[in-house]
Amino acid sequence: MARVTMTIRPGADSVLHLWDITVRRGKTLLLDSLSWNVNADHRWVILGPNGAGKTTLLQIAAAQMHPTSGRAHVLGERLGAVDMMALRSRIGLSSAALAARVPAEETVIDVVVSAGYGVLGRWRERYDEMDFDRARELLEAMGISRLADRLYGTLSEGERKRALAARALMTDPELLLLDEPAAGLDLGGREDLLARLSRLALDRAAPATVLVTHHVEEIPLAFSHLLLLREGRVVAAGPIEETLTASALSETFGMPLLLDRRDGRFFAHAN
Numbered sequence: 307m308a309r310v311t312m313t314i315r316p317g318a319d320s321v322l323h324l325w326d327i328t329v330r331r332g333k334t335l336l337l338d339s340l341s342w343n344v345n346a347d348h349r350w351v352i353l354g355p356n357g358a359g360k361t362t363l364l365q366i367a368a369a370q371m372h373p374t375s376g377r378a379h380v381l382g383e384r385l386g387a388v389d390m391m392a393l394r395s396r397i398g399l400s401s402a403a404l405a406a407r408v409p410a411e412e413t414v415i416d417v418v419v420s421a422g423y424g425v426l427g428r429w430r431e432r433y434d435e436m437d438f439d440r441a442r443e444l445l446e447a448m449g450i451s452r453l454a455d456r457l458y459g460t461l462s463e464g465e466r467k468r469a470l471a472a473r474a475l476m477t478d479p480e481l482l483l484l485d486e487p488a489a490g491l492d493l494g495g496r497e498d499l500l501a502r503l504s505r506l507a508l509d510r511a512a513p514a515t516v517l518v519t520h521h522v523e524e525i526p527l528a529f530s531h532l533l534l535l536r537e538g539r540v541v542a543a544g545p546i547e548e549t550l551t552a553s554a555l556s557e558t559f560g561m562p563l564l565l566d567r568r569d570g571r572f573f574a575h576a577n
């Protein structure tokens with residue numbers, strides 16, 4: 307099984323480097339002695355069961371939270387020794403917490419364009435036509451250009467996910483974090499979104515990407531690395547080819563699982 311190996315200091319290509327971090331709330335350890343490195347050309351999937359600590363890990367990566375102990379470098383900056391707001395402006399994040407904070411009366415195009423100011427809800431910011439062109443381009447890339455003028459509150463769950471993925475890309479982030487982008491999508495919607503994320507992953511100009519999911523079926527083609535998480539600890543991490551095995555998956559989910567692979571995609575079921 308692949309295990310994490312890394313040096314203590316982040317390398318020149320590292321966009322995210324966590325060394326022996328722990329997140330503790332009261333007596334509960336949400337993350338336990340976790341070490342992980344993401345390089346600029348990596349496309350990672352974090353996979354694990356409910357409560358494994360995936361969202362907590364993403365919050366550290368998004369510079370939304372400090373670890374209780376250990377060292378975390380995000381985009382070369384040490385958390386705790388840097389202006390977190392400035393750092394966040396360099397990171398694209400799409401998450402359920404963010405989705406819940408978007409005002410229902412906001413138009414979809416404004417949800418995307420307002421990412422440039424790091425705000426939710428337009429106030430008095432001035433955007434130029436180039437910003438709107440970029441936002442429309444991203445809505446097109448996510449397959450929802452027809453919804454640009456709709457109110458966010460009227461979108462289906464799947465449409466909201468796409469709108470937030472477009473927003474996450476609006477600022478040309480150096481690190482893109484997608485928390486369960488395919489959750490709540492129907493089969494066609496999931497496959498369409500995964501194809502779009504695969505295209506993005508293949509784009510050499512695209513940022514380092516981390517995608518969180520519960521399901522191996524939601525690993526897009528062209529994603530390069532996998533971190534398996536269980537009870538706040540890394541079960542295995544490394545290139546997907548080496549890391550995703552039936553035994554590692556079974557250990558992660560605490561039950562015997564069979565793993566199939568077809569045309570580069572993965573499928574799992576109980577043994």
Ligand SMILES: Nc1ncnc2c1ncn2[C@@H]1O[C@H](COP(=O)(O)OP(=O)(O)OP(=O)(O)O)[C@@H](O)[C@H]1O
Pocket residue numbers: 331332334336354355356357358359360361362363520
């Ligand atoms: N403030 C807190 N105090 C105590 N426990 C907490 C706190 N916040 C989160 N937890 C617990 O930490 C664990 C990890 O939570 P987290 O949201 O990171 O998991 P997750 O892998 O994203 O789960 P899911 O897949 O269900 O979204 C969970 O068991 C959760 O109940």
